[in-house]
Amino acid sequence: MNAFTQEAIAQPPRSGAAGAAQFAGWDSRKYNYYKPKGRHATHYEDVTVDVQPDPKRYLLQDFIISFPDGTPTYSETWTAAKSSDWHQFRAVDEEWERTHYQRQSTICGMIGSVVENARRAGAPKRLDRTWVKVLEQYLGAYKHAEFGLGMATMHAQRYGYTQMINSAILTNSSYKLRFAQDLTLYLAELALDLPEINLDLGKQHWLENPAWQGTREAVEAINGTSDYLEKYFAVNLVFEPLVAELVRSGFFMQVAAAQGDFTTPTVISAAEGDYQRNLANTAELVHILSQDAEHGAHNRALFNRWLAEHGKRALAAARQLQPMWSLPHHKVAQFPEALNRALERIRSITGELGLELPAELKAA
Amino acid sequence: MTAGLTLNKITSQRGVSIGEAARRIADLGWNPSYVQEAMTFPTDYKIGRQPKDPMKQVLRSYFPMQEEKDNRVYGALDAALRGDMFRNVEARWVEWMKLFLAIIPFPEISAARSMSMLARLAPGEELRTGFTMQMIDEFRHSTIQMNLKKWYMENYIDPAGFDITEAAFGKCYATTIGRQFGEGFLTGDAVTAANVYLQVVAETAFTNTLFVAMPSEAARNGDYALPTVFLSVQSDESRHIGNGHSLLMSILNDPDNHLLLERDLRYAFWQNHCIIDAAVGTLIEYGTTNRDKSKESYVELWHRWIYEDYYRTYMLPLEKYGIKVHHDDVAAAWDRLVKKNYHHKVAQFFSVGWPVNFWRIEAQTDKDFEWFEHKYPGWYAEFGDYWRWYGKKSVPGETPMLFDQENGYVYPHRCWSCMVPCLIREDFVVDEVDGKLYTYCSELCRWTHKVAFSAEYEGRSTPAMGRFSGRREWEECYHGWDLADCIKDLGFVRSDGKTLVPQPHLRFDDKEMWTLDHVRGNTIQSPLVLLRNMTPEQREKHIADYRAGFTIRPFQ
Numbered sequence: 009m010n011a012f013t014q015e016a017i018a019q020p021p022r023s024g025a026a027g028a029a030q031f032a033g034w035d036s037r038k039y040n041y042y043k044p045k046g047r048h049a050t051h052y053e054d055v056t057v058d059v060q061p062d063p064k065r066y067l068l069q070d071f072i073i074s075f076p077d078g079t080p081t082y083s084e085t086w087t088a089a090k091s092s093d094w095h096q097f098r099a100v101d102e103e104w105e106r107t108h109y110q111r112q113s114t115i116c117g118m119i120g121s122v123v124e125n126a127r128r129a130g131a132p133k134r135l136d137r138t139w140v141k142v143l144e145q146y147l148g149a150y151k152h153a154e155f156g157l158g159m160a161t162m163h164a165q166r167y168g169y170t171q172m173i174n175s176a177i178l179t180n181s182s183y184k185l186r187f188a189q190d191l192t193l194y195l196a197e198l199a200l201d202l203p204e205i206n207l208d209l210g211k212q213h214w215l216e217n218p219a220w221q222g223t224r225e226a227v228e229a230i231n232g233t234s235d236y237l238e239k240y241f242a243v244n245l246v247f248e249p250l251v252a253e254l255v256r257s258g259f260f261m262q263v264a265a266a267q268g269d270f271t272t273p274t275v276i277s278a279a280e281g282d283y284q285r286n287l288a289n290t291a292e293l294v295h296i297l298s299q300d301a302e303h304g305a306h307n308r309a310l311f312n313r314w315l316a317e318h319g320k321r322a323l324a325a326a327r328q329l330q331p332m333w334s335l336p337h338h339k340v341a342q343f344p345e346a347l348n349r350a351l352e353r354i355r356s357i358t359g360e361l362g363l364e365l366p367a368e369l370k371a372a
Numbered sequence: 373m374t375a376g377l378t379l380n381k382i383t384s385q386r387g388v389s390i391g392e393a394a395r396r397i398a399d400l401g402w403n404p405s406y407v408q409e410a411m412t413f414p415t416d417y418k419i420g421r422q423p424k425d426p427m428k429q430v431l432r433s434y435f436p437m438q439e440e441k442d443n444r445v446y447g448a449l450d451a452a453l454r455g456d457m458f459r460n461v462e463a464r465w466v467e468w469m470k471l472f473l474a475i476i477p478f479p480e481i482s483a484a485r486s487m488s489m490l491a492r493l494a495p496g497e498e499l500r501t502g503f504t505m506q507m508i509d510e511f512r513h514s515t516i517q518m519n520l521k522k523w524y525m526e527n528y529i530d531p532a533g534f535d536i537t538e539a540a541f542g543k544c545y546a547t548t549i550g551r552q553f554g555e556g557f558l559t560g561d562a563v564t565a566a567n568v569y570l571q572v573v574a575e576t577a578f579t580n581t582l583f584v585a586m587p588s589e590a591a592r593n594g595d596y597a598l599p600t601v602f603l604s605v606q607s608d609e610s611r612h613i614g615n616g617h618s619l620l621m622s623i624l625n626d627p628d629n630h631l632l633l634e635r636d637l638r639y640a641f642w643q644n645h646c647i648i649d650a651a652v653g654t655l656i657e658y659g660t661t662n663r664d665k666s667k668e669s670y671v672e673l674w675h676r677w678i679y680e681d682y683y684r685t686y687m688l689p690l691e692k693y694g695i696k697v698h699h700d701d702v703a704a705a706w707d708r709l710v711k712k713n714y715h716h717k718v719a720q721f722f723s724v725g726w727p728v729n730f731w732r733i734e735a736q737t738d739k740d741f742e743w744f745e746h747k748y749p750g751w752y753a754e755f756g757d758y759w760r761w762y763g764k765k766s767v768p769g770e771t772p773m774l775f776d777q778e779n780g781y782v783y784p785h786r787c788w789s790c791m792v793p794c795l796i797r798e799d800f801v802v803d804e805v806d807g808k809l810y811t812y813c814s815e816l817c818r819w820t821h822k823v824a825f826s827a828e829y830e831g832r833s834t835p836a837m838g839r840f841s842g843r844r845e846w847e848e849c850y851h852g853w854d855l856a857d858c859i860k861d862l863g864f865v866r867s868d869g870k871t872l873v874p875q876p877h878l879r880f881d882d883k884e885m886w887t888l889d890h891v892r893g894n895t896i897q898s899p900l901v902l903l904r905n906m907t908p909e910q911r912e913k914h915i916a917d918y919r920a921g922f923t924i925r926p927f928q
């Protein structure tokens with residue numbers, strides 16, 4: 009055997025720990041291939057940025073599989089919006105897996121204990137009977153709207169041009185689908201204490217009650233578009249403020265307490281918190297695209313068109329829901345005020361973003 | 373408190389059962405009547421029957437369970453640092469993590485994205501929660517792995533290569549192989565990609581090798597972090613395997629799908645074999661310092677997980693549904709591993725290519741030789757001298773292995789299909805597709821490109837099937853470049869602007885480290901470009917010579 013061996017020249021360092029030896033690059037301890045949004049890279053950015061590659065950045069060989077028409081694995085053509093730099097966007101809520109599970113799990117725990125404590129205290133039995141019907145039929149119908157938004161965003165998270173965009177849409181979907189299940193199981197829990205609740209009625213109302221048909225049409229229209237960004241936009245900048253918040257805050261949160269119901273508002277408040285985050289993320293993305301030096305004008309016109317199309321349907325949906333406000337025994341909220349607040353909300357969101365509401369929504 | 377009486381028993385109350393909860397949740401969807409859903413994921417399959425969800429999945433129990441898993445992972449990472457893990461970790465192992473962890477977050481997130489497609493395609497609602505959970509799981513896997521990599525970068529002796537990780541992922545010839553894997557999950561026919569290639573084959577057959585074999589080897593090298601993360605990742609896989617199986621059962625139900633399923637099972641099995649066995653076989657046998665002869669070798673693990681658990685227990689039963697199972701493919705993969713030294717040749721190739729890597733590979737030594745010879749009799753005759761040459765040429769000033777003429781290695785062609793080079797020389801195949809010449813590592817890889825990824829399959833039109841695209845041969849991107857310029861363009865240079873990120877050794881000392889000056893003066897050439905430029909006679913001779921193989925010169 010030869011005298012030469014690897015061992016003869018190797019002088020392994022005593023330790024494999026940082027700083028055990030100093031040589032070129034020994035202290036390069038930050039991901040250095042992207043520009044952080046702020047002065048320092050955040051943990052969210054480190055685990056997110058550039059995981060989805062882009063031929064315009066580092067993808068030397070381009071995407072290597074395509075659809076039969078030649079469209080690559082990821083394509084900028086999956087939305088009509090244009091960007092001079094899709095990589096600029098960072099999710100405002102900076103969610104990555106750990107923070108996502110922590111938040112979702114906290115909500116599940118909170119709802120679980122609210123339901124359990126209410127049951128222990130016998131609260132369901134003290135609910136106003138008319139109100140129980142409202143929960144059964146109207147909250148029961150509304151859960152399907154939330155599910156529809158969850159499916160729309162689940163679909164959309166395939167198509168964004170960067171990891172940051174897709175993951176923000178993914179967590180949005182996770183929140184919506186959790187909430188749809190929260191409502192479903194909350195009603196099922198109530199029905200254990202109140203056997204008169206018919207859990208099938210919610211879906212029947214969703215499919216047949218005229219009050220819900222506008223809402224259903226608006227949700228189906230969101231699911232019907234193939235533009236992923238239009239979906240994300242319509243969910244968070246149009247449907248949520250005009251219909252979803254109207255139903256959640258403008259009705260259930262406000263009205264429940266007067267009917268002796270202290271649990272429903274807690275369950276629903278989780279979704280209001282979810283929406284604040286999803287709204288902030290969407291608004292940030294839309295803001296960046298609206299201000300794009302090259303494509304801003306094109307994008308604003310496109311967004312205004314989306315606003316008009318989905319806004320019209322959402323406004324009609326909101327108006328059709330009016331009868332719901334006259335159902336409870338104790339009338340503590342009025343539909344016109346609730347609708348006005350919803351309109352104010354969408355006006356302020358779109359105003360901030362420099363978008364133009366259609367005439368119906370301005371004047372309504 | 374009396375025995376047996378607990379707080380839980382006093383306070384626990386009845387609640388909605390899991391079965392009832394799952395049934396209620398499965399009723400959230402509806403058939404739209406105002407506007408139809410956008411159908412954006414083409415497939416040539418027909419899914420008539422609703423898939424069932426035997427696992428009865430509900431998000432309210434899912435999130436807390438996953439958070440708990442996370443807590444254990446992050447707690448263990450903290451404990452590893454407190455226990456000074458990096459003092460005793462084997463650098464040989466951690467270096468390979470620069471490659472492995474550059475690749476894996478992309479296939480993970482691709483799996484998340486692909487759930488969109490399945491959630492839309494499968495009729496009925498039962499399995500949608502399963503797909504939702506898989507989507508969030510895969511988001512978890514991708515970001516938890518990015519976090520682990522950052523943690524190595526912060527704590528390991530040589531962070532170079534971790535610091536450029538996603539940029540390196542986009543540029544390196546080895547990570548392309550991983551991109552072929554990840555893009556395969558979400559491009560082309562939706563069922564081919566997300567159900568068959570991802571769930572039925574990658575997850576069901578190959579995740580054990582990825583997420584169980586890797587952790588075991590990590591622990592043997594003093595790395596307790598990777599096992600914590602990857603066993604946690606693996607614990608989500610049974611859900612994904614369940615999703616895949618349920619959907620597969622619905623697809624099987626329609627005999628019209630059988631031909632496509634036979635095609636896709638072949639393609640997916642063969643390509644998973646080419647890619648995963650190349651990667652994991654190399655990582656766990658060449659990235660380790662542990663030479664315990666009583667541990668199972670990669671092929672022994674393969675026999676247990678791929679042959680017994682997958683082929684015999686999962687694939688064979690498909691025959692009773694009328695699916696033609698290609699036993700010969702499984703036998704061929706096995707032969708490539710045990711008779712044709714597939715992953716040993718991959719490790720050899722990666723080491724030849726060290727100047728364009730972004731991690732360090734040190735030479736295998738006598739202690740390694742003994743283990744390899746014990747597990748793979750005949751190994752030393754084929755590879756022993758090669759690794760001695762490699763050790764000798766690891767000193768700056770020598771010719772880099774990539775261009776060394778002395779040792780006798782012949783740089784390989786690249787397989788157009790699986791992206792691994794054509795390393796089993798006798799199996800090398802050349803064919804024309806649409807008038808262009810391509811090279812393949814094996815007959816089945818040729819079939820995958822030419823026959824499977826095409827607009828027609830056995831007379832049946834397959835308009836949804838994907839296509840291979842992009843600049844698939846890495847070498848072509850740098851054809852005619854000087855090696856030093858190539859490495860600069862790749863970005864594989866350290867912060868001093870001259871020392872290379874990759875090194876053919878583990879000597880953490882500037883005096884021993886290669887710089888751009890040491891590699892300048894060598895011109896990269898694309899074997900495919902050269903082949904295409906040959907006359908038919910030259911080409912015929914070249915192919916015959918290539919198939920005849922090469923011999924490593926005796927080391928002296």
Ligand SMILES: [Fe+2]
Nearest residue numbers: 480483510513
């Ligand atoms: Fe995964």
Ligand SMILES: [Fe+2]
Nearest residue numbers: 483575609612
């Ligand atoms: Fe998975």
Ligand SMILES: [Zn+2]
Nearest residue numbers: 787790813817
């Ligand atoms: Zn191949």
